[in-house]
Amino acid sequence: MGKTLVIGANGQIGRRFCQQAAAQGAPVRAMLRDASQQAFFDELGVESVVGDLAGDMAGAFEGCNAVLFTAGSGAATGLDRTLMIDLNGAMRAVDQAREAGIQRFVMVSTLHVDPLAGPEKLQPYLVAKRAADAYLMASELDWTVLRPGRLTDTAGSGRVTLSQDASTSGEVSRDNVASFALAVLNHRAPAREYVLLDGATPIAEAVNAG
Structure with missing residues (x-):
């Protein structure tokens, strides 16, 4: 796997993904809204860059081979932020x-x-x-769409149901979503959607079967 740009890196799934990627030695770049968020990623040894989904972010993509999009405006924001972010x-x-020549997009x-x-x-x-x-599915990119169930903070089991x-x-733990996303990025699966829940199948086995 080449370097993955993580959009929404400071969110709950994004942070878990970066932690797991760092532990595995997988190269990632965290895109953050504000430089004040960088300390967490510096401690992980994860490269970070400031980019704005509602503004300038072109430079964040340079040198990356894949994108993980896990950003969201959240239910508490107004319609304007929902339109601009989501x-x-x-x-x-x-x-x-x-435009950056990146093919893989999760x-x-x-x-x-x-x-x-x-x-x-x-x-x-x-x-x-x-x-x-x-819009993503209609593009020529090598895409994967993950549709997680109700998200929990339960420790990841490493096992899912697709x-x-x-x-x-x-339900599905955020840990398991992050782990599954990392596994999918390491596996050139055909373009498809996954409904993702906690389950009994080891993540690597589930991805390979997909």
């Missing part, structure tokens, strides 16, 4: 990857693919995620 920011990241998305089936307060976020996913059924419900 929709326009994600689409711009796809465009920047193409998107951490949401389990719900039908916004009308989600909670009303989350519907604008779900619309943005659905549109951004579709499904193609978006109506599936269940």
Whole structure:
């Protein structure tokens, strides 16, 4: 695996991914909104760069071979941030990857693919995620979309269940999502979506089977 740009590196999944990548010696670059966030990554020995999904971020992609997008505006933000980060920011990241000659793009998305089936307060976020996913899937990039279940802070088991059924419900630890993303980036799987839940199958085995 070449160097992976982690967009949303200071989020809960992003931090776990960077920790695991550093432990495995996998080269990553953390894209951060603010230089004040860099201390955590400096301690890990992870390269970091300041970039803004709603502004300048072109330089963050240079020299990378893959992108992990795990950024999100969060349910508490207004519609303006949802549009700028979850929709326009994600689409711009796809465009920047193409312009930088990057082929591999892994998107951490949401389990719900039908916004009308989600909670009303989350519907604008779900619309943005659905549109951004579709934009990535329509690109010529080597893409993977991860659709994790209800996220928990439970310690990662290293074991998951994969499904193609978006109506599936269940939980998945953020540790396991990060581990699965790292495994997927190390494995040139065909373009596909994964509904990802905690389960009984070792992550490496699940990725290879996919």
